[in-house]
Amino acid sequence: MRSLLVIIDGLGDDPIPEWKGLTPFDHAEHKNMDQLISLGICSNVSICENDFVPESLSCILRLLGVQQCDFPMNRAYLELLAHERDISEYEMVLRCNLVSVDENDTLISFNGQGLTPQDMAEAAAACNEFWQGIEFMHLSMYRNLLILDKDRRILDACDIQPPHESMGENINALLSELKEKSLLLKHFIEGTAKKLERFSRDGIRYMLYPWGPSERKALPAFAALHGLQGAAVCEAEIVRGIAKGLQLEAPKIKGATADIDTDIAAKTQATLELLKQNGFVLTHFNGADEAAHRYDYQGKDNFISAIDKEFLGPVLKTVKEPLRIVVCGDHVTSSVSGKHNKNAVPVIAAQVNSVKIPVEISNYQDILTFLMKASDKRG
Incomplete structure (x- = not known):
């Protein structure tokens, strides 16, 4: 069985007063995420917990199973890679x-x-x-x-x-x-x-x-960590750097950006192609984080809805084989303050195209276990 991790960067948020305390995720339309929730679970989990500052480098490495002792100091080196x-x-x-x-x-x-x-x-x-x-x-x-x-x-x-x-x-x-x-x-x-x-x-x-x-810092290879071949669909420099450091295939995608104007359809097609060849695929969307830094909670709402409709919809319709999916944030990016924080982010986890299974996600380790132990090591 193959696995897909969809990281919507900065998906978590603070309550928006104008929306009576709803967050952009709460307020957005996401019927495909709701379908996944009906098949699995929606939890709220802090990825960084109290271990490190809430930012993408450490949170995404943690979600990919890299131990904290192997984290680079800051992210500039990986952006260079x-x-x-x-x-x-x-x-x-x-x-x-x-x-x-x-x-x-x-x-x-x-x-x-x-x-x-x-x-x-x-x-x-x-x-x-x-x-x-x-x-x-x-x-x-x-x-x-x-x-x-x-x-x-x-x-x-x-x-x-x-x-x-x-x-x-x-x-x-x-x-x-x-x-x-x-x-x-x-x-x-x-x-x-x-x-x-x-x-x-x-x-x-x-x-x-x-x-x-x-400074220069080597990351462990993803295949050595998990015993399977993986790939990444991403444009943000830090995530492309993580992919290169972990030796994940990460093709350049025409029209992909690190903001809300990214070509979602192009990233969808790339994800579907990579899922045919790899036991694990990471697809990363950065626009929600950028919108929140600009205090643009409506733009963040719209982008979450677009990912649901234009990415998750086609993926669920196209993939016929059993697949485990996690959709989550890496950290909170507040549309109120414009800053990151260590609060919990939504985590949706489900297995599709197979018999419904019980899913338990109470911490970041559960996310990793759900994805990696299920993945097909072929390819």
């Missing part, structure tokens, strides 16, 4: 967001809010010049990476707050320790700020915010 790049043991890589700041030096967005995608591409191009000792690498939209020689003062001792968890705080205070420990990064932050001055408008200016330093 997603773009077919690597670093040596003497280098490190940092994430680097394009952020917006108001007249009082308050961080008001972590994602270049106020700029169009074209503006953000132009902003990255303006910063992508020779910086002695730093390689600037633009990924997409507001996302960038910095590659530089390893500095243990930054890797081991520098507490850089994630920008998406720091809205409303003073940008100078947030970056002060990093700038004190690295004159190289101080020069970079201040130099790029000047280059971005031309994008300022209505009292808002833009900066680059380095954070999340990481």
Whole structure:
């Protein structure tokens, strides 16, 4: 029997006051998820529990059976792998967001809010010049990476707050320790700020915010962990990096994005094709997380409904062989605060095209047991 894990990134949420306390998942239309619930169970589980900060890297690795001792420090290294790049043991890589700041030096967005995608591409191009000792690498939209020689003062001792968890705080205070420990990064932050001055408008200016330093870290192969061949359908850099690190097949899919505008039909077709050849497939949708970070609870609601109709509907209609399915979030992304938290997320688990079986999901270990012990090791 084969298994399908569908992760809707940031599926969990806080109650929305305008919806009388319903979350976007509660409010969304999802008749195919309801069908799965009728065949199995819908539980609420915290994936990170109290073990680590709620974010996609650790939560998704946990859902895939990687032990916490094997987690990389931060996610920049895996995002680099997603773009077919690597670093040596003497280098490190940092994430680097394009952020917006108001007249009082308050961080008001972590994602270049106020700029169009074209503006953000132009902003990255303006910063992508020779910086002695730093390689600037633009990924997409507001996302960038910095590659530089390893500095243990930054890797081991520098507490850089994630920008998406720091809205409303003073940008100078947030970056002060990093700038004190690295004159190289101080020069970079201040130099790029000047280059971005031309994008300022209505009292808002833009900066680059380095954070999340990481170094080279090998992950165990998925086949070695579970004894079966697996594949992933994903576009978000961190998930593609996880797939590459675990040696999961992860084809590029035309039209797939890491937001609510992703081509769901294309991801559906890729999932169906990969299920023919693999005992396990992970399909990841990132748009719900992005919408919640923008406080767009209606957009998150609509995206959940679209996944149900345009992805789960065709999968349930097309797959005729017995299949175990889990649909879940990795962490809560609050449409109220725009931040992640460690609260429980919905977890739907069911076996289809076979005799109905009892399903018990009370923690993240149960999710892994349900998926991996059932999977067909052929292919």
